[in-house]
Amino acid sequence: MNFNEVTRGTGLEAHGITNANLIHWTAPTAVLYEQIVKRGEGLLTHLGAIAVKTGHYTGRAANDKFIVDDEISHEHVNWGAVNKPFDPDRFDALYNRMVAYMHGRDLFVQDCFAGADHNYRLPVRIISEKAWHSLFSRNMFIQATPKELEQFASHFTLIDLPSFRANPDLDGTHSEAFIIINFSRKAIIIGGTSYAGEIKKSIFTTLNYLLPLEKQVLPMHCAANVGPQGDTALFFGLSGTGKTTLSTDPDRKLIGDDEHGWDDKGIFNFEGGCYAKIIRLHKEAEPRIYETTRKFGTILENVALDTHTRRIDLNNDIFTENTRASYPLSHIPNVVCSGTTGHPAAIIMLTCDAYGLMPPIGRLSREQALYHFLSGYTSRVAGTETGISEPAATFSTCFGGPFMPLPPATYGNLFRERIERHNVTCWLVNTGWSGGPYGIGSRINIAYSRNLINAALDGSLARGSFNKDPFFGLDIPSACPGVPPEILTPRAVWENKDSYDETAHKLISLFRENFKQYAAYVPENVVQVM
Incomplete structure (x- = not known):
């Protein structure tokens, strides 16, 4: 498909919607607040935020997300458990039922952009039945100026109807909830769930498909900020690793906390807000x-x-x-308003290691950086998820597997080319446990993580001495101001050294088993990292 093709027509009739009632078109925040309260969608809190509840779905419905399998997507998408195919005819039937459902209903429309760089931004039209979802879209994407709104033409349309529930037997979905992306029709439909993160992440998935294929831009699930000397840093990490917290630093300007692109000029934010x-x-x-x-x-x-x-x-x-x-x-008081910055000088890969095995920080070689980028390791913690009785290793391709529709090699090759071309220094930072696994050890103090990251970004850490970790092969600094030196070497702070060795070998085996899926697409020296 052509990235520059657009959906013509300024009204909802361009999307087959002809009999809606009141249409609140790109309403500002104050108007949406009034509608949220009036419709009983949320409550005004002390000091001014708006509180809402999402009902049954309080997180992403990963099993209910699909991509339409047709002549455009079939050869490009990495089909499997994450990128599940959906029949085009069933998409059309479901879409038409949603259009009928909207007859006579009030709707909220936000015309906005995904992508701060004007060369790559995606004009998006988000049509929702909920005022607070429209406010969410206004917060999370980049608002169009009044002049841009006059000539706005969407490249992708997202229809979001939480009250519309699918019939799995009729519609071919897994449940009443569904998130379906159709690259041929340039449309996304969401129903059966009020969790607003589905809006944000479906647009992210769309950019992760379009930008590498058509623009050779690397889309990334990462935060970004820039220091006083203009030095840009990227922070990769899955939920719970501290990506938003550690990138929001009072001494550095925030670009964004979650989604960015890397092109020939540098880094640009996909979003206009944060979802912390x-x-x-x-x-x-x-x-x-x-x-x-x-x-x-x-x-x-x-x-x-x-x-x-x-x-x-x-x-x-x-x-x-x-x-x-x-x-x-x-x-946030200290942000880069343009949403763009130069090429990164450093990359921080965050993991919350609940096993307590990884060092608080370790320097990565180029081969190690690609290995850990593709692996995307963190761990789920016992007690916070149903059925998890002990720490469980989790691997998510490129630190964002659920949102990466193309084969991993597509993203991995772009990542490797860019860190080599721009001589980027890469670090692995563990914000998880030290002195033992979850339940025995303790969570690494966030102040220690900040001190380590600051020393990595200002160059002082690299000027010190390092020791080679015998298990994971990382270069571990021997000292860092503001950090107890004993915690820098994980094994040293475990009371039972034999237990550390046994647990480390188990985790290494999990890394190796997971990495088999990438082995055919990377050099042998990358496979041999661990």
Whole structure:
């Protein structure tokens, strides 16, 4: 398909929608607040944020996401358990039923952009039945100017109807919920779930398909910031590793906290806002994110609320561990307004290692960087997920497997070419456990992680001495200001050294088994990293 093709027509009739009732077109935040409260979709909290609940789905419905398998997508998509095929005719039938469902209903439309770089941005039209989903879209994507709105033509349309539920026997879905991307029709349909993250991540998946194929741009599930000397840093990491927290640094300007592209000029944000996990958020440790939870325009998802005083309780997980705050980047005082910056000088790969095996920081060779980029390792913690009785290793391709529709080699080759061309220094940072696994050891102090990352980014860490880790092959610094030297070598702080050795060998085996899927597409020296 041609990336520059557009859906012509300015009205909803261009999408087959002809009999809607009131249409709130690119409504501003204040208007959407009024509608959210009026419609009973949410409550105004003390100091001005809006609190909403997502109902049954408090996170992504991974098993309910599909890509239409047709003549355009068939040869490009990496089909499998993550990228599940959907029949084109069933998509059309489901789409038509959704159009019929919208007859006579009030709708909310946001015309906006995904991508801060004008050469690559994707004009997106998001049509929703919920006012708070429209506000979420306004927060998370890049707002069009009044002049741009006059001539706006969407390249992709997303229809979001949480109250519309699929019939699996009729529609071919797995459940009542569905998230389906159709690259031929340039359309995304979402139903049966109110979790707003599906909107954000389906657009991200779309960019992860289009940009490498048509523009040779590397899409990345990472945060980005820039230092006083103009030095850019990227932060890769899965949920719970500290990507948003550690990239939101008072001494560095934030580009974005989650999704970026890397082209021939440098880095650009895909988004206009942040979607931070805020369970047990600490004012002292994360003051800037904490302040966003008290600001007008912020959406608080599934956060406990005293309905009388309207005060929120960030420590309460009564609805879910996955409480979220959606807020515009303008809520953070130190940001790069353009959403663009130069090529990175450093890459930080974050892992929350619940086994307590990985060092708090380790320097990576080029081969190790590609190995860990493709592996995307972190771990799920016992007690926070149903059925998890002990730490469980998790591997997610490129730190974003659920959103990567193309073969891993596509992203891996672009990553390797860019870190080599721009001589990027890469580090692996463990924000998980030390002194033993979850339940025995303790979580690494976030202040230590900040000190290590700051020393890595200002170059002082690289100027010191290093020791080679005998298990994972990482270069471990012997010292860092503000960090107890004994924790830098994980084995040294385990009381039972034999237990450390046994557990390390088990994790290495898991790494090797997982990496077999990439072995045919990378040089042998990368396969032999671990």
